[in-house]
Amino acid sequence: MKIQFYTKPDCELCEEAERMLHLVAEDYPLEWQTINIEEDDEIHEKYMLMIPVIEHEGQVLAYGNIGYIDILELIEQ
Template sequence: MTLTMTPTTITLYTRNHCPLCDKAKASLLELKENWEFTLEEIDIETNDDLTERYGLMIPVVHIDGEEVGFGFVDKFDVSNRLQEKSQSNELK
């Protein structure tokens, strides 16, 4: 059963050889069991601007362009943000 009807994109800013990034991705993939969203993974090392912006913060998670977490990404926090987004979309 899917808990949201609105198409959502979660963007994970990451880099190679980043254990926290691997944990964040695993948490996001677990969330896909209950939430419908597209997971977009972007390696910040492919872009100088992204490296400058997120270099010390990765992993960074955005939901539809809004930053919702960085560093240690808590899947419960992300789940709560997805729930909030779902409820606000239902009111529209």
């Protein structure tokens, strides 16, 4: 599964979610593109109150406090 991971610098929730992505990717086929919302005004406007955000094929799958189990459930759908 390939996802987009929306984040921004100095975001503790984002850092924790990315650690969880790495843990899941150790055991499951998971790839992601990290996108800094501060580099694009439109994306910033869209996600500034939601980050971190996991998106797949244009659909938001998870946002906010994202844990290991949350990511695992997304992959197993």
